[in-house]
Amino acid sequence: MRKIAIIGNGISGISAARHLRKLGNDEITVISGETDHFFSRTALMYIYMGHMEYQHTKPYEDWFWEQNNIKLVRNWVKEIQVSQKTLLFQDGRTMAYDILVLATGSRSNKFGWPGQDLPGVQGLYSYQDLELMEQNTKDITQAVIIGGGLIGVEMAEMLLSRDIGVTFLIREKEFWDIVLPPEEASLIGRHIEEHHIDLRKQTELKEILAGEDGRVRAVVTNENQEIPCQFVGLTVGVSPNINLVKESSIETNRGILVNEYLETNIPDIYAVGDCAEFRVPLANRRPIEQVWYTGRMQGETVARTISAHKTAYVPGIWFNSAKFFDIEYQTYGHVWNQLRDNENQFYWEHSDGKKCIKFVFDDQSKTLLGVNSFGIRLRHQILDQWLREKRELPYVMKHLAKANFDPELYSRYEHEIVTSFNHTFPDMAVPIKKKGILASLFS
Amino acid sequence: MKIIQSVGLVMFLAGFAIFIGSFFTAHYRITDEILGNSTTETENALIQEYGEDMLDHNFATSYTLISQLSGLFEQINQELLNTYSFTSDELQALANRAMEQGGMFSLANVEQVIGADSEAASFKLKSFQDYGSWLDQRQYENQQALFQDLQNVAENIRLYGIINQKGFDRYRIKDLKFQLAKAAGNGPVSRNPWLFLGLTYGLCIIGAMMYILPKRKLDGPPGIKNNNIFFSAMKNKGWLGILTGTFLIVFYVLLYYFPEYMTNWIIMVDPISQILKGSDAGRFFLYGFIYTLCILVMGIRMIIKYRHSKYQMIRTASVMFFQTAFAFLIPEILLRLNKPYFDFKNIWPLDYDFFFDNELQTLIDSGSLGIFMLVWGIVLILVAVPVLVYFFGKRWYCSWVCGCGGLAETLGDPYRQLSDKSLKAWKIERWMIHAVLVFAVVMTGGVLYTYFTGSGQVFGLSTYAVRETYGAWIGAGFAGVVGTGFYPLMGNRVWCRFGCPLAAYLGMVQRFKSRFRITTNGGQCISCGNCSTYCEMGIDVRWYAQRGQNIIRSSCVGCGICSAVCPRGVLNLENAPESGRLNEPILIGNDSFKIQA
Ligand SMILES: Cc1cc2nc3c(=O)[nH]c(=O)nc-3n(C[C@H](O)[C@H](O)[C@H](O)COP(=O)(O)OP(=O)(O)OC[C@H]3O[C@@H](n4cnc5c(N)ncnc54)[C@H](O)[C@@H]3O)c2cc1C
């Protein structure tokens, strides 16, 4: 029985622990300074908005850990003594390990703006951030958010739920256009504005000003405009949380460097999730993957390697999802913010300007490379299959109805989409057919 | 807009306050005429004799009237018992005589001991023949044994003979208290029922609409509207929720057990009852009326809240329709046409008295329409349930048609997040709901046994006692008081989840033979917990979703809210081929190895 220590009780650390337990009977200890139990970081916004309470965000009931013989330790690790295989805690305690898994996640970026550490200025990553935000936004009326990414738009939605006015400064020309192609970026931009958010594009933060009470009073933009506010949300991305290992002999770059087996340079030490950086990125993927799903998959995979089924991390077809206020977004395969050389696209947008779908395909072979969908749910299994099987676009169009995952009775748009496709690409046109109600009852 | 809302809220509260206030606004006086209208001649005579001082007396509250009435009925019954019971001396005399005749008891002796010269004596004689004929020509060893048997007969006569034939049994007492209180009441409500109808229901409905309709604009673009729910004193078991729950519980207790106190509320809806069925309202007319209004008003709220979801809008319209037409209007209109009261969408064993002898008799006596109703009811149980659940899941009933479901999905929607999601709750749920199903089946079995054999006893149990227990504890207590009263405390499906025997039956079909499932969308779940939180049935949806498994649970009523609130489009209610329905947990996206949860 080996002693396995996992630092971090987020999705990566917990996935590793759960799968380690399935595969063996090692002594497993999960350590975190943030909360006693695993909770869903992605649900932080819903606690603030009153959709849920903290307890609802815990994916497993509290008895689950004891029942599965997974020890939980609430503490901050201060130092890893690599040569002694020992962890040193903030309160002076120590813990020996045979195997160590680092799953320390991320922390919010700050770029050295004047005033970025004033009271009332903060990012949103941890549960403590959420508590701070609760205090910082009590009885205020105006907030400014810097940086238009996923966490930024979530923060805007959070503040709005408390009737706090939001000015949203983004550096880019359109919302999140470093990831989204222009059509989709502008669709989301419009929706954000529909929610009465003052979206200031191509605007950067210059400094944050303090009031007499020492708290934030206003921000100044790169155009020297002063925007009064009582709260500033800094949501300019996250980076791997590697403070703990920086001083140790574990190699880091931006993140903790790992190979495809999620092994660091030190034997018996692994890193997974947001904090890990691949020495050699996988094809078409970033060296640091900062999403829930990849954290989960890396945790699952490292558990196998540690349990003597050495397994390389081979993620399947890329997918991701998000929600921007009322508009859901799903993506499968690769849709870059600009078409690459060999690529072509078909884009359809509904007349209400809130739903759209984009297919990116190889211009030569016509095979599907990626899909972006806004306001229409797609079936993961089908898209995964089509991308894997390298289906050509006419095939995709012909079977589009199969990919729909919207609730029953919703309006369906395949007809409109395929018609528009036939119109745009007459050489690839496909017949349009309708299915009877009876047939669907028995299919 | 906000002003309209505030005015609406004030109007609603005013209407509600008048409704509550009207409870106390009458004084009561039983006149000869009222008494004559509500009682038979003998009853009338008894009340005249013993309750003289009550008649034409003014009572300031219903409470004093009813407690006096209770006392009166008790007194009359006691007097009757004194008059018509066998005395201990008489029994002793009977026993002595039999012993003198060699230990053989003979019915003929009774007349010799009691005589037949008075009305009381002939009643005694008659009742002894009814209850004690089995003693005739019996041989006894000793006097004690005989005396014992005689006492038993006398006791049965006291319990079942005298009160039932001469006095007021408890059903009659309940009925008379209600009728007399309703007729005797005199106050602003009984003088102006229309005015009060307007001041209460009218104000409440208009107020509620003024509060609800502007949400269409105020709440922003269509989408999930769950902001601040857990900060709300109403929706998260705060003082408002507790107050509302208390009101509902008190209302149900009055309705089921003490309707005589709520006569003012019933008088208010007399005019509506007159229009619909041509006679005055009873307590269940009032209940049906309020119930339907709640579903309609809160249904409109539901439709506005979920206006981004066609599934929710159509589903809500469906429960509004079935309640209004099938549960409320059609049965009342049937009564007006002198046909049996019948709710065409209510299914045994939820409709637990469907097979009661009096109900069956009514149907059978009502000609071809009655027979059609009987057959229809049985076809629903035996054919509609399995076939429709096979194709659509139990939702076709529970969240599209059923009245209990209808109320839960409309009035109860603000409380859906309060259901308990723990594994423990699930265990309790399975025990309880199946126990109620067994109870319902046994109870109905007994009822049918009695219907066909005429015997009221099975295995020493009275089938009447069993059905009465079921009616009081399950039909009224569980389904009503707990089922609805606990909305603000335990969520809106307490009854459907823990108690409804029909749900248990539908659920078994759904679990084992159905095309319905909630499909989990590959590996897209982020474990946020919205689905589980808003599941009114307390299903831990996330448990399945985060492992890539379809959700197949007997309790799922298919309301579709999990799918609506999921921010990542993970869940979809579907009817599809059975293969692959009960899938292995598979999370798409990791090719490192074959990943199972
Ligand atoms: C607001 C928000 C919304 C998001 N929404 C989405 C989304 O919709 N979809 C998506 O795919 N991704 C989303 N993400 C990203 C996703 O949450 C992360 O990718 C994921 O949680 C990373 O998991 P992890 O286990 O690697 O790290 P974490 O969840 O960050 O867990 C690391 C844990 O380790 C603890 N820790 C770190 N150092 C120490 C130490 N020295 N001692 C003790 N404990 C330590 C931390 O306190 C933390 O509890 C979101 C992130 C945020 C902040």
Ligand code: SF4
């Ligand atoms: S609401 Fe959706 S994303 Fe959240 S836990 Fe449920 S299925 Fe997963």
